[in-house]
Amino acid sequence: MVLNKNKKIYIDSCHPNGIDETENLNFISPYGCSKGATDLYFLDYARTYGIKTVVFRQSCIYGPFQIGVEDQGWVAHFSKQALKEKPITIFGDGYQVRDLLYVEDLINAYDLAIKKIDKVKGQTFNIGGGIKNTYSLLQVIKILEKEFNYKVKISFQKMRIGDQKYFVSKNEKIKRILGWKPETDFKKGLDKLISWQKNNL
Incomplete structure (x- = not known):
């Protein structure tokens, strides 16, 4: 079993090369606590009962078929708003930094983990777009403005x-154990998302 969790279980800290799995957990909010508890249960069931579980602590995922709303799927939400020439609300100053992972790259990681579950069972992996696919919220909006020719x-x-x-995943562990790394450049992945949105929204 593969559990997909998000970055909300980590303390807010800036690492120039990304955050790895040894980073201290800090659930920050009730939402983060619910994510963290599930994460730890999955690991403990593997340790206690030998159930073949693995935890993916994912950064920001985006891609086709994601509708995107204000508090979930923010890249798709921003793109949808720009496409429809609607305003965007930013909570904070917009300089929050995230690494962005295209959905097909994530699916490839799931496939590898399932095929090699005996190798990864009982482990956690941070998984995201990494340093090369790192943007602030305002940078993403600038890209969308250029794409849609709309302020x-x-x-x-x-x-x-x-x-x-700030949250950027360090993918070294999953690369070392499963040979996985993100393959899709953010701007190319964003083009695929926008193409899907134009035909479906």
């Missing part, structure tokens, strides 16, 4: 509890 109207609200100013 996005942005409103700024207070940063939400539990949001991190």
Whole structure:
């Protein structure tokens, strides 16, 4: 069994080469606590009962078939808003940094983990787009403005509890054990997302 969790279980800290699995956990909010508890249960079931579980601590995932709403799937949400020439609300100053992972790359990681479950059972892996696919929220909006030739109207609200100013995954462990790494450049992946949105939204 592969559990997909997100980055909300880590403390807000900036590492120039990304955050690895040894980073201290800090659930920050009730939302983060629910994610963290599930994460630890999965690991403990592997340790206690020998169940073949693995945990993926994922960064920001985007791609076709993702509708995107204000608090989930923010890349798709931003793109959808720009496509429809609607405003975007940013919680914080917009300089929050994330690494962005294209969905097909994530699926490839799932396939590898399932095929090699005996090798990865009982382990956690941080998984994301990595340093090469790292952008701030405002940088993504600038890319979308150029793509749609539209100046996005942005409103700024207070940063939400539990949001991190910086999160970038360090993918070295999964690369070492499974040979996986992100293959899709963010701008190419974004083009695929936009193409899908134009035909389906």
